[in-house]
Amino acid sequence: MTYLVYSKYTGLLEESGADTLVVYTPIRDEKPVIPGDVSRLFGDGLGRVIEAEGFDAKTGKVLVYYPGKIFDRVVLVGVGEAGDLEDVRVAAASALNVLRDKPASRILLYIPDLGSLDVNDVVEQSVISLELAMYDPGLFYKSKEKKEPSIREVLVKTDRDFDEGVIMRAERIADSVNYARRIADAPSSEMNPESIEREARKLADKYGLGLRILHLEDLEREGLNGIIGVGKGGGIPPRLVILEYRGRGGDGWDVAVIGKTVTFDAGGLNLKPTGYIEEMKFDKSGGAAALGIIRAAAELELPLNIVASLPAVENLPGPRSYRPKDVLRMYNGLTVEVNNTDAEGRLILADTLSYIEKNYRPNMIFDLATLTGAVVIALGNYAAGLFTDNDELAEKLYRIGLKVGEKVWRLPLWKEYYEQLKSDVADTSNIGGRPAGSITAAAFLSKFVEDREKWVHLDIAGTAWVQKGHPKKPYYKNTATGYGVRLLVYYLLEKLGMYKV
Ligand code: BES
Ligand code: MG
Ligand code: ZN
Numbered sequence: 001m002t003y004l005v006y007s008k009y010t011g012l013l014e015e016s017g018a019d020t021l022v023v024y025t026p027i028r029d030e031k032p033v034i035p036g037d038v039s040r041l042f043g044d045g046l047g048r049v050i051e052a053e054g055f056d057a058k059t060g061k062v063l064v065y066y067p068g069k070i071f072d073r074v075v076l077v078g079v080g081e082a083g084d085l086e087d088v089r090v091a092a093a094s095a096l097n098v099l100r101d102k103p104a105s106r107i108l109l110y111i112p113d114l115g116s117l118d119v120n121d122v123v124e125q126s127v128i129s130l131e132l133a134m135y136d137p138g139l140f141y142k143s144k145e146k147k148e149p150s151i152r153e154v155l156v157k158t159d160r161d162f163d164e165g166v167i168m169r170a171e172r173i174a175d176s177v178n179y180a181r182r183i184a185d186a187p188s189s190e191m192n193p194e195s196i197e198r199e200a201r202k203l204a205d206k207y208g209l210g211l212r213i214l215h216l217e218d219l220e221r222e223g224l225n226g227i228i229g230v231g232k233g234g235g236i237p238p239r240l241v242i243l244e245y246r247g248r249g250g251d252g253w254d255v256a257v258i259g260k261t262v263t264f265d266a267g268g269l270n271l272k273p274t275g276y277i278e279e280m281k282f283d284k285s286g287g288a289a290a291l292g293i294i295r296a297a298a299e300l301e302l303p304l305n306i307v308a309s310l311p312a313v314e315n316l317p318g319p320r321s322y323r324p325k326d327v328l329r330m331y332n333g334l335t336v337e338v339n340n341t342d343a344e345g346r347l348i349l350a351d352t353l354s355y356i357e358k359n360y361r362p363n364m365i366f367d368l369a370t371l372t373g374a375v376v377i378a379l380g381n382y383a384a385g386l387f388t389d390n391d392e393l394a395e396k397l398y399r400i401g402l403k404v405g406e407k408v409w410r411l412p413l414w415k416e417y418y419e420q421l422k423s424d425v426a427d428t429s430n431i432g433g434r435p436a437g438s439i440t441a442a443a444f445l446s447k448f449v450e451d452r453e454k455w456v457h458l459d460i461a462g463t464a465w466v467q468k469g470h471p472k473k474p475y476y477k478n479t480a481t482g483y484g485v486r487l488l489v490y491y492l493l494e495k496l497g498m499y500k501v
Helices: 036-053 085-099 119-134 165-185 193-207 216-222 225-231 280-299 345-360 373-379 391-404 415-421 437-446 485-495
Strands: 005-008 020-028 062-065 073-080 106-111 153-158 210-214 239-246 255-259 261-265 305-315 327-329 335-337 365-369 384-388 408-410 455-459
Touching: 005 165, 020 085, 036 062, 036 073, 062 085, 073 085, 085 119, 106 119, 119 153, 119 165, 165 280, 165 485, 193 210, 193 239, 193 261, 193 280, 193 305, 210 216, 216 225, 216 239, 225 305, 225 327, 225 345, 239 280, 239 345, 255 280, 255 345, 261 280, 261 345, 280 305, 280 365, 280 485, 305 345, 345 365, 345 437, 373 384, 373 437, 384 391, 384 437, 391 408, 391 455, 391 485, 415 437, 437 455
Parallel strands: 005 153, 020 073, 020 106, 106 153, 255 305, 255 365, 261 305, 365 455, 384 408
Antiparallel strands: 062 073, 210 239, 239 305, 327 335, 384 455
Protein backbone atom coordinates (compact mmCIF):
# COMPACT_ATOMS: atom_id res chain seq x y z
CA MET A 1 0.00 0.00 0.00
CA THR A 2 1.28 3.39 -0.93
CA TYR A 3 1.09 6.26 1.53
CA LEU A 4 -0.67 8.56 -0.92
CA VAL A 5 -3.26 8.16 -3.65
CA TYR A 6 -2.15 9.46 -7.05
CA SER A 7 -4.14 10.33 -10.14
CA LYS A 8 -3.83 12.18 -13.40
CA TYR A 9 -5.52 15.58 -13.59
CA THR A 10 -6.16 17.35 -16.88
CA GLY A 11 -8.54 20.11 -15.79
CA LEU A 12 -7.86 23.75 -15.00
CA LEU A 13 -5.59 24.62 -12.08
CA GLU A 14 -8.34 26.59 -10.40
CA GLU A 15 -10.88 23.76 -10.58
CA SER A 16 -8.97 20.86 -9.04
CA GLY A 17 -10.36 21.21 -5.50
CA ALA A 18 -6.85 20.69 -4.09
CA ASP A 19 -5.81 22.73 -1.06
CA THR A 20 -2.14 22.90 -2.07
CA LEU A 21 -0.50 23.66 -5.38
CA VAL A 22 3.06 22.44 -5.87
CA VAL A 23 4.87 23.77 -8.92
CA TYR A 24 8.19 22.51 -10.28
CA THR A 25 10.12 25.65 -11.05
CA PRO A 26 13.09 25.52 -13.40
CA ILE A 27 15.77 28.16 -13.90
CA ARG A 28 16.17 29.79 -17.27
CA ASP A 29 18.54 32.70 -17.91
CA GLU A 30 19.42 32.58 -14.21
CA LYS A 31 15.81 33.28 -13.21
CA PRO A 32 12.96 31.12 -11.88
CA VAL A 33 10.44 30.38 -14.60
CA ILE A 34 6.86 30.52 -13.34
CA PRO A 35 4.50 28.65 -15.68
CA GLY A 36 1.97 30.88 -17.49
CA ASP A 37 -1.13 29.56 -15.74
CA VAL A 38 0.39 30.07 -12.32
CA SER A 39 1.40 33.64 -13.22
CA ARG A 40 -2.06 34.29 -14.58
CA LEU A 41 -3.68 33.28 -11.27
CA PHE A 42 -1.19 34.66 -8.77
CA GLY A 43 1.10 36.89 -10.83
CA ASP A 44 1.64 40.09 -8.88
CA GLY A 45 1.54 38.81 -5.34
CA LEU A 46 3.62 35.75 -6.10
CA GLY A 47 6.18 37.82 -8.02
CA ARG A 48 6.66 40.12 -5.04
CA VAL A 49 7.19 37.20 -2.65
CA ILE A 50 9.73 35.62 -5.00
CA GLU A 51 11.66 38.91 -4.97
CA ALA A 52 11.34 39.42 -1.23
CA GLU A 53 12.46 35.88 -0.39
CA GLY A 54 15.20 35.83 -2.99
CA PHE A 55 13.82 32.53 -4.31
CA ASP A 56 16.30 31.30 -6.92
CA ALA A 57 14.74 27.95 -7.97
CA LYS A 58 17.92 26.00 -7.28
CA THR A 59 17.18 22.30 -6.99
CA GLY A 60 15.22 21.55 -3.83
CA LYS A 61 14.78 25.18 -2.75
CA VAL A 62 11.23 25.85 -1.65
CA LEU A 63 9.02 28.93 -1.44
CA VAL A 64 5.63 28.80 0.28
CA TYR A 65 3.11 31.44 -0.75
CA TYR A 66 -0.34 31.99 0.76
CA PRO A 67 -2.51 33.41 -2.03
CA GLY A 68 -5.78 33.82 -0.11
CA LYS A 69 -7.72 32.28 -2.97
CA ILE A 70 -8.17 28.99 -4.81
CA PHE A 71 -5.44 27.19 -2.80
CA ASP A 72 -4.56 27.46 0.88
CA ARG A 73 -0.93 27.48 -0.16
CA VAL A 74 1.24 27.49 -3.25
CA VAL A 75 4.64 25.80 -3.05
CA LEU A 76 7.23 26.64 -5.64
CA VAL A 77 10.02 24.09 -5.64
CA GLY A 78 13.17 24.56 -7.66
CA VAL A 79 14.33 21.95 -10.14
CA GLY A 80 17.37 24.02 -11.11
CA GLU A 81 18.44 23.48 -14.69
CA ALA A 82 16.42 20.21 -14.65
CA GLY A 83 19.47 18.53 -16.13
CA ASP A 84 18.57 15.07 -14.89
CA LEU A 85 15.93 13.15 -12.98
CA GLU A 86 17.75 13.61 -9.69
CA ASP A 87 16.71 17.28 -9.82
CA VAL A 88 13.12 16.05 -10.04
CA ARG A 89 13.44 13.53 -7.22
CA VAL A 90 15.04 16.10 -4.95
CA ALA A 91 12.34 18.66 -5.78
CA ALA A 92 9.44 16.30 -5.13
CA ALA A 93 10.76 15.17 -1.76
CA SER A 94 11.74 18.71 -0.71
CA ALA A 95 8.20 19.95 -1.38
CA LEU A 96 6.77 17.06 0.57
CA ASN A 97 9.07 17.71 3.51
CA VAL A 98 7.85 21.32 3.92
CA LEU A 99 4.23 20.14 3.73
CA ARG A 100 4.77 17.37 6.24
CA ASP A 101 3.56 19.33 9.28
CA LYS A 102 1.09 21.57 7.50
CA PRO A 103 -2.62 20.76 7.33
CA ALA A 104 -2.46 19.96 3.62
CA SER A 105 -4.41 16.96 2.43
CA ARG A 106 -4.89 17.24 -1.31
CA ILE A 107 -1.99 18.35 -3.49
CA LEU A 108 -2.07 19.39 -7.09
CA LEU A 109 1.40 18.75 -8.48
CA TYR A 110 1.93 20.86 -11.54
CA ILE A 111 4.79 19.74 -13.77
CA PRO A 112 5.60 22.18 -16.55
CA ASP A 113 7.56 21.12 -19.60
CA LEU A 114 11.14 20.45 -18.43
CA GLY A 115 13.02 20.67 -21.69
CA SER A 116 15.10 17.58 -22.27
CA LEU A 117 13.46 15.42 -19.61
CA ASP A 118 10.81 12.95 -20.74
CA VAL A 119 7.47 13.68 -19.07
CA ASN A 120 6.78 10.01 -18.33
CA ASP A 121 10.12 9.72 -16.55
CA VAL A 122 9.44 12.92 -14.63
CA VAL A 123 6.03 11.75 -13.40
CA GLU A 124 7.32 8.28 -12.55
CA GLN A 125 10.30 9.54 -10.56
CA SER A 126 8.18 12.17 -8.82
CA VAL A 127 5.76 9.57 -7.51
CA ILE A 128 8.61 7.34 -6.36
CA SER A 129 10.35 10.18 -4.60
CA LEU A 130 7.17 11.30 -2.81
CA GLU A 131 6.56 7.78 -1.55
CA LEU A 132 10.16 7.40 -0.38
CA ALA A 133 9.88 10.73 1.41
CA MET A 134 6.69 9.65 3.19
CA TYR A 135 8.48 6.67 4.73
CA ASP A 136 9.36 7.33 8.36
CA PRO A 137 10.33 4.51 10.74
CA GLY A 138 9.73 6.89 13.65
CA LEU A 139 6.05 6.29 13.06
CA PHE A 140 6.44 2.60 13.90
CA TYR A 141 7.95 3.03 17.35
CA LYS A 142 7.35 6.52 18.73
CA SER A 143 4.36 6.60 21.05
CA LYS A 144 2.57 9.91 21.00
CA GLU A 145 4.40 13.02 19.91
CA LYS A 146 4.87 11.96 16.31
CA LYS A 147 2.01 12.91 14.01
CA GLU A 148 1.40 11.35 10.63
CA PRO A 149 1.32 13.92 7.84
CA SER A 150 -2.22 14.83 6.81
CA ILE A 151 -1.48 14.56 3.10
CA ARG A 152 -3.67 11.97 1.39
CA GLU A 153 -3.87 12.63 -2.28
CA VAL A 154 -1.78 13.91 -5.18
CA LEU A 155 -3.23 15.05 -8.50
CA VAL A 156 -0.64 15.21 -11.25
CA LYS A 157 -1.01 17.82 -13.96
CA THR A 158 1.51 18.22 -16.75
CA ASP A 159 1.97 20.48 -19.76
CA ARG A 160 2.87 17.59 -22.04
CA ASP A 161 0.59 14.56 -21.88
CA PHE A 162 1.84 11.51 -20.01
CA ASP A 163 0.92 7.84 -19.91
CA GLU A 164 -1.20 7.18 -16.83
CA GLY A 165 0.37 3.74 -16.47
CA VAL A 166 3.59 5.25 -15.13
CA ILE A 167 1.78 6.28 -11.96
CA MET A 168 0.77 2.75 -11.07
CA ARG A 169 4.19 1.41 -11.99
CA ALA A 170 5.87 4.00 -9.77
CA GLU A 171 3.51 3.18 -6.89
CA ARG A 172 4.36 -0.50 -7.10
CA ILE A 173 8.09 0.07 -7.30
CA ALA A 174 8.15 2.62 -4.48
CA ASP A 175 5.99 0.42 -2.29
CA SER A 176 8.48 -2.42 -2.68
CA VAL A 177 11.41 -0.11 -1.93
CA ASN A 178 9.66 0.96 1.27
CA TYR A 179 8.89 -2.66 2.06
CA ALA A 180 12.61 -3.45 1.80
CA ARG A 181 13.42 -0.42 3.94
CA ARG A 182 11.09 -1.63 6.69
CA ILE A 183 12.85 -4.98 6.82
CA ALA A 184 16.32 -3.44 6.81
CA ASP A 185 15.34 -0.86 9.43
CA ALA A 186 13.76 -3.36 11.79
CA PRO A 187 15.86 -3.93 14.91
CA SER A 188 17.45 -7.35 15.10
CA SER A 189 15.30 -8.17 18.13
CA GLU A 190 12.37 -8.26 15.72
CA MET A 191 14.02 -9.32 12.50
CA ASN A 192 16.07 -12.46 13.00
CA PRO A 193 16.50 -15.48 10.71
CA GLU A 194 13.17 -16.88 11.86
CA SER A 195 11.33 -13.62 11.14
CA ILE A 196 12.97 -13.45 7.72
CA GLU A 197 11.45 -16.86 7.01
CA ARG A 198 8.09 -15.51 8.20
CA GLU A 199 8.37 -12.46 5.92
CA ALA A 200 9.19 -14.69 2.96
CA ARG A 201 6.19 -16.89 3.77
CA LYS A 202 3.93 -13.83 3.85
CA LEU A 203 5.18 -12.82 0.40
CA ALA A 204 4.74 -16.35 -0.88
CA ASP A 205 1.13 -16.43 0.36
CA LYS A 206 0.29 -12.98 -0.93
CA TYR A 207 1.77 -13.38 -4.41
CA GLY A 208 1.56 -17.12 -4.93
CA LEU A 209 5.32 -17.59 -4.94
CA GLY A 210 7.12 -20.88 -4.46
CA LEU A 211 8.84 -21.10 -1.08
CA ARG A 212 11.67 -23.36 -0.01
CA ILE A 213 13.35 -23.12 3.34
CA LEU A 214 16.49 -25.06 4.16
CA HIS A 215 16.63 -25.42 7.93
CA LEU A 216 19.66 -26.61 9.85
CA GLU A 217 19.18 -30.31 9.08
CA ASP A 218 18.71 -29.49 5.37
CA LEU A 219 21.79 -27.27 5.37
CA GLU A 220 23.71 -30.17 6.95
CA ARG A 221 22.42 -32.71 4.45
CA GLU A 222 23.36 -30.43 1.53
CA GLY A 223 26.76 -29.54 2.94
CA LEU A 224 26.10 -25.79 3.10
CA ASN A 225 28.82 -25.48 5.70
CA GLY A 226 29.55 -21.81 5.10
CA ILE A 227 26.04 -20.88 6.23
CA ILE A 228 26.18 -23.37 9.09
CA GLY A 229 29.59 -22.17 10.26
CA VAL A 230 28.60 -18.53 10.48
CA GLY A 231 25.14 -19.28 11.88
CA LYS A 232 26.30 -21.62 14.64
CA GLY A 233 26.88 -18.85 17.15
CA GLY A 234 23.48 -17.29 16.59
CA GLY A 235 20.70 -17.49 19.15
CA ILE A 236 18.35 -18.44 16.36
CA PRO A 237 19.48 -21.11 13.91
CA PRO A 238 20.47 -20.14 10.37
CA ARG A 239 18.44 -20.99 7.30
CA LEU A 240 18.47 -20.53 3.57
CA VAL A 241 15.24 -18.94 2.35
CA ILE A 242 14.33 -19.31 -1.33
CA LEU A 243 11.39 -17.63 -3.08
CA GLU A 244 10.38 -18.54 -6.61
CA TYR A 245 8.37 -16.25 -8.86
CA ARG A 246 7.28 -17.78 -12.16
CA GLY A 247 5.99 -14.82 -14.13
CA ARG A 248 6.95 -16.23 -17.50
CA GLY A 249 5.81 -19.76 -16.89
CA GLY A 250 7.67 -22.61 -18.51
CA ASP A 251 11.00 -24.01 -17.41
CA GLY A 252 14.18 -22.36 -16.36
CA TRP A 253 15.13 -19.31 -14.38
CA ASP A 254 15.93 -15.96 -15.95
CA VAL A 255 17.33 -14.16 -12.95
CA ALA A 256 18.53 -15.07 -9.47
CA VAL A 257 18.85 -12.41 -6.80
CA ILE A 258 20.83 -13.31 -3.70
CA GLY A 259 20.89 -11.01 -0.69
CA LYS A 260 23.22 -11.09 2.29
CA THR A 261 20.95 -11.48 5.30
CA VAL A 262 23.00 -11.18 8.47
CA THR A 263 20.26 -10.03 10.82
CA PHE A 264 22.94 -8.83 13.21
CA ASP A 265 26.67 -8.76 12.57
CA ALA A 266 28.45 -8.48 15.88
CA GLY A 267 31.56 -9.82 14.13
CA GLY A 268 31.43 -13.19 15.90
CA LEU A 269 34.44 -13.96 18.09
CA ASN A 270 36.32 -11.24 16.18
CA LEU A 271 33.89 -8.93 17.94
CA LYS A 272 33.30 -5.49 16.48
CA PRO A 273 34.22 -2.60 18.79
CA THR A 274 31.90 0.14 20.01
CA GLY A 275 31.44 2.64 17.23
CA TYR A 276 31.21 -0.10 14.61
CA ILE A 277 28.79 -2.61 16.04
CA GLU A 278 25.83 -0.25 16.44
CA GLU A 279 24.73 -0.15 12.84
CA MET A 280 24.92 -3.84 12.20
CA LYS A 281 21.19 -4.50 12.22
CA PHE A 282 21.50 -3.13 8.68
CA ASP A 283 23.64 -6.10 7.63
CA LYS A 284 20.45 -7.72 6.35
CA SER A 285 19.93 -4.96 3.76
CA GLY A 286 20.93 -7.15 0.82
CA GLY A 287 18.32 -9.73 1.78
CA ALA A 288 15.74 -6.99 2.31
CA ALA A 289 16.46 -5.73 -1.22
CA ALA A 290 16.16 -9.25 -2.65
CA LEU A 291 12.71 -9.56 -1.06
CA GLY A 292 11.78 -6.11 -2.36
CA ILE A 293 12.88 -7.01 -5.88
CA ILE A 294 10.90 -10.24 -6.13
CA ARG A 295 7.92 -8.50 -4.54
CA ALA A 296 8.09 -5.72 -7.14
CA ALA A 297 8.41 -8.25 -9.95
CA ALA A 298 5.26 -9.99 -8.68
CA GLU A 299 3.40 -6.68 -8.23
CA LEU A 300 4.33 -5.66 -11.77
CA GLU A 301 3.56 -9.17 -13.05
CA LEU A 302 6.81 -9.19 -14.98
CA PRO A 303 7.00 -12.06 -17.49
CA LEU A 304 10.20 -13.49 -16.03
CA ASN A 305 11.11 -16.43 -13.83
CA ILE A 306 12.97 -15.09 -10.84
CA VAL A 307 14.42 -16.77 -7.80
CA ALA A 308 15.34 -14.77 -4.70
CA SER A 309 17.43 -16.33 -2.02
CA LEU A 310 18.48 -15.21 1.41
CA PRO A 311 21.02 -16.91 3.62
CA ALA A 312 19.74 -15.71 6.99
CA VAL A 313 22.07 -15.83 9.99
CA GLU A 314 23.10 -13.99 13.12
CA ASN A 315 26.86 -13.50 13.48
CA LEU A 316 27.34 -13.51 17.26
CA PRO A 317 30.11 -14.51 19.68
CA GLY A 318 29.39 -17.41 22.02
CA PRO A 319 30.44 -20.93 22.99
CA ARG A 320 29.01 -22.41 19.78
CA SER A 321 30.46 -19.78 17.47
CA TYR A 322 32.81 -20.74 14.69
CA ARG A 323 36.35 -19.78 15.54
CA PRO A 324 39.33 -18.14 13.89
CA LYS A 325 41.39 -20.81 12.08
CA ASP A 326 38.45 -23.15 11.67
CA VAL A 327 38.42 -24.77 8.24
CA LEU A 328 35.07 -24.97 6.46
CA ARG A 329 34.36 -27.37 3.60
CA MET A 330 32.01 -25.36 1.46
CA TYR A 331 29.06 -26.52 -0.68
CA ASN A 332 31.16 -26.50 -3.85
CA GLY A 333 33.94 -28.53 -2.22
CA LEU A 334 36.47 -25.76 -1.67
CA THR A 335 37.96 -25.47 1.79
CA VAL A 336 38.19 -22.10 3.54
CA GLU A 337 40.48 -21.11 6.37
CA VAL A 338 38.55 -18.69 8.58
CA ASN A 339 41.05 -16.02 9.49
CA ASN A 340 38.46 -13.55 10.68
CA THR A 341 34.95 -14.43 11.82
CA ASP A 342 33.81 -10.92 10.90
CA ALA A 343 34.31 -11.71 7.21
CA GLU A 344 31.10 -13.75 7.41
CA GLY A 345 29.06 -12.33 4.57
CA ARG A 346 31.26 -13.85 1.89
CA LEU A 347 30.96 -17.29 3.53
CA ILE A 348 27.18 -17.39 3.50
CA LEU A 349 27.03 -15.83 0.03
CA ALA A 350 29.59 -18.26 -1.37
CA ASP A 351 27.45 -21.23 -0.44
CA THR A 352 24.29 -19.57 -1.69
CA LEU A 353 25.90 -18.64 -5.01
CA SER A 354 27.05 -22.19 -5.69
CA TYR A 355 23.82 -23.71 -4.45
CA ILE A 356 21.62 -21.50 -6.62
CA GLU A 357 23.86 -21.81 -9.67
CA LYS A 358 23.92 -25.60 -9.42
CA ASN A 359 20.26 -26.17 -8.58
CA TYR A 360 18.54 -23.42 -10.57
CA ARG A 361 20.93 -22.73 -13.47
CA PRO A 362 19.74 -19.12 -13.78
CA ASN A 363 20.64 -17.02 -16.81
CA MET A 364 21.84 -14.21 -14.58
CA ILE A 365 22.88 -14.05 -10.94
CA PHE A 366 22.95 -10.86 -8.93
CA ASP A 367 24.09 -10.68 -5.37
CA LEU A 368 23.58 -7.69 -3.11
CA ALA A 369 25.60 -7.49 0.08
CA THR A 370 26.68 -5.05 2.75
CA LEU A 371 29.95 -6.85 2.37
CA THR A 372 32.88 -4.59 3.24
CA GLY A 373 33.69 -1.46 5.18
CA ALA A 374 36.34 -0.95 2.52
CA VAL A 375 33.78 -0.07 -0.13
CA VAL A 376 32.63 2.83 2.07
CA ILE A 377 36.23 4.07 2.12
CA ALA A 378 36.53 3.67 -1.65
CA LEU A 379 33.21 5.07 -2.86
CA GLY A 380 31.52 6.64 0.15
CA ASN A 381 27.74 6.63 0.29
CA TYR A 382 26.81 7.61 -3.25
CA ALA A 383 27.67 4.53 -5.28
CA ALA A 384 27.72 0.78 -4.77
CA GLY A 385 30.74 -1.22 -5.85
CA LEU A 386 29.97 -3.31 -8.91
CA PHE A 387 31.94 -6.41 -9.86
CA THR A 388 31.43 -8.51 -12.94
CA ASP A 389 33.30 -9.97 -15.90
CA ASN A 390 30.42 -8.93 -18.15
CA ASP A 391 31.31 -5.54 -19.71
CA GLU A 392 27.94 -5.07 -21.37
CA LEU A 393 26.05 -5.67 -18.15
CA ALA A 394 28.39 -3.36 -16.23
CA GLU A 395 27.74 -0.57 -18.71
CA LYS A 396 24.00 -1.12 -18.66
CA LEU A 397 23.77 -1.10 -14.88
CA TYR A 398 25.91 2.02 -14.75
CA ARG A 399 23.50 3.87 -17.03
CA ILE A 400 20.37 2.61 -15.29
CA GLY A 401 21.83 3.55 -11.91
CA LEU A 402 22.49 7.11 -13.03
CA LYS A 403 18.97 7.47 -14.32
CA VAL A 404 17.02 5.93 -11.45
CA GLY A 405 19.19 7.36 -8.69
CA GLU A 406 21.08 4.28 -7.49
CA LYS A 407 24.59 4.70 -8.82
CA VAL A 408 27.14 1.95 -9.27
CA TRP A 409 30.86 2.16 -9.93
CA ARG A 410 32.79 -0.76 -11.30
CA LEU A 411 35.84 -2.15 -9.53
CA PRO A 412 38.21 -4.72 -11.05
CA LEU A 413 38.52 -8.46 -10.48
CA TRP A 414 42.05 -8.79 -11.88
CA LYS A 415 43.88 -11.99 -11.11
CA GLU A 416 46.70 -10.24 -9.22
CA TYR A 417 44.31 -9.63 -6.32
CA TYR A 418 43.72 -13.34 -5.82
CA GLU A 419 47.25 -13.67 -4.36
CA GLN A 420 46.03 -11.95 -1.21
CA LEU A 421 43.59 -14.79 -0.49
CA LYS A 422 46.24 -17.54 -0.29
CA SER A 423 46.09 -19.86 2.71
CA ASP A 424 48.75 -22.30 3.93
CA VAL A 425 46.22 -24.83 5.14
CA ALA A 426 43.14 -24.56 2.94
CA ASP A 427 42.15 -23.78 -0.65
CA THR A 428 41.57 -20.16 0.30
CA SER A 429 41.51 -17.77 3.21
CA ASN A 430 38.33 -15.78 3.86
CA ILE A 431 40.25 -12.51 4.13
CA GLY A 432 42.79 -10.74 1.94
CA GLY A 433 44.17 -8.06 4.23
CA ARG A 434 43.48 -4.33 4.27
CA PRO A 435 44.51 -3.31 0.74
CA ALA A 436 41.65 -3.48 -1.77
CA GLY A 437 39.37 -5.09 0.81
CA SER A 438 36.27 -4.90 -1.38
CA ILE A 439 38.04 -6.41 -4.34
CA THR A 440 39.47 -9.36 -2.43
CA ALA A 441 36.01 -9.98 -0.93
CA ALA A 442 34.53 -10.06 -4.45
CA ALA A 443 37.43 -12.23 -5.62
CA PHE A 444 36.62 -14.66 -2.83
CA LEU A 445 32.99 -14.84 -3.98
CA SER A 446 34.06 -15.45 -7.56
CA LYS A 447 35.64 -18.75 -6.54
CA PHE A 448 32.16 -20.04 -5.87
CA VAL A 449 30.67 -19.05 -9.23
CA GLU A 450 31.21 -21.22 -12.30
CA ASP A 451 29.88 -19.07 -15.11
CA ARG A 452 31.29 -15.69 -14.23
CA GLU A 453 29.85 -13.91 -17.29
CA LYS A 454 26.43 -14.37 -15.74
CA TRP A 455 27.28 -13.00 -12.33
CA VAL A 456 27.18 -9.49 -10.87
CA HIS A 457 28.16 -8.67 -7.31
CA LEU A 458 27.03 -5.39 -5.75
CA ASP A 459 28.74 -4.27 -2.54
CA ILE A 460 26.10 -2.03 -0.97
CA ALA A 461 27.79 -1.41 2.39
CA GLY A 462 27.95 2.35 1.73
CA THR A 463 24.54 2.83 0.15
CA ALA A 464 22.15 0.60 2.09
CA TRP A 465 21.39 3.09 4.85
CA VAL A 466 22.11 6.69 5.78
CA GLN A 467 25.43 6.78 7.63
CA LYS A 468 26.51 9.97 9.41
CA GLY A 469 24.12 11.98 7.25
CA HIS A 470 25.06 10.44 3.90
CA PRO A 471 23.65 9.81 1.33
CA LYS A 472 22.15 13.25 1.99
CA LYS A 473 18.88 13.27 0.09
CA PRO A 474 15.49 14.74 1.01
CA TYR A 475 13.80 11.43 0.18
CA TYR A 476 15.80 9.54 2.82
CA LYS A 477 15.75 10.20 6.56
CA ASN A 478 18.19 8.49 8.88
CA THR A 479 16.96 5.20 7.56
CA ALA A 480 17.57 2.27 5.30
CA THR A 481 17.48 3.32 1.66
CA GLY A 482 16.25 0.11 0.04
CA TYR A 483 19.23 0.43 -2.29
CA GLY A 484 19.18 -2.10 -5.10
CA VAL A 485 15.44 -2.46 -5.52
CA ARG A 486 15.09 0.38 -8.00
CA LEU A 487 18.34 -0.48 -9.77
CA LEU A 488 17.44 -4.10 -10.41
CA VAL A 489 13.72 -3.62 -11.01
CA TYR A 490 14.51 -1.09 -13.73
CA TYR A 491 17.15 -3.45 -15.04
CA LEU A 492 14.43 -6.10 -15.40
CA LEU A 493 12.07 -3.60 -17.05
CA GLU A 494 14.81 -2.59 -19.47
CA LYS A 495 15.53 -6.23 -20.25
CA LEU A 496 11.84 -6.66 -21.11
CA GLY A 497 11.82 -3.59 -23.36
CA MET A 498 9.57 -1.72 -20.92
CA TYR A 499 12.10 0.95 -20.00
CA LYS A 500 14.56 3.04 -22.00
CA VAL A 501 17.92 4.26 -20.75
N1 BES B 1 28.99 -6.28 7.50
C1 BES B 1 30.37 -5.99 7.48
C2 BES B 1 30.74 -4.90 6.47
C3 BES B 1 30.30 -3.50 6.79
C4 BES B 1 31.07 -2.69 7.59
C5 BES B 1 29.17 -2.99 6.21
C6 BES B 1 30.69 -1.39 7.83
C7 BES B 1 28.79 -1.69 6.45
C8 BES B 1 29.55 -0.89 7.25
C9 BES B 1 31.18 -7.23 7.10
O1 BES B 1 30.65 -8.43 7.53
C10 BES B 1 32.51 -7.10 7.76
O2 BES B 1 32.56 -7.12 8.94
N2 BES B 1 33.56 -6.96 6.94
C11 BES B 1 34.87 -6.78 7.44
C12 BES B 1 35.79 -7.67 6.63
C13 BES B 1 37.18 -7.78 7.19
C14 BES B 1 37.15 -8.56 8.49
C15 BES B 1 38.06 -8.47 6.19
C16 BES B 1 35.24 -5.31 7.28
O3 BES B 1 34.83 -4.71 6.29
O4 BES B 1 35.87 -4.78 8.16
MG1 MG C 1 31.26 -8.93 9.49
ZN1 ZN D 1 28.60 -8.45 7.77
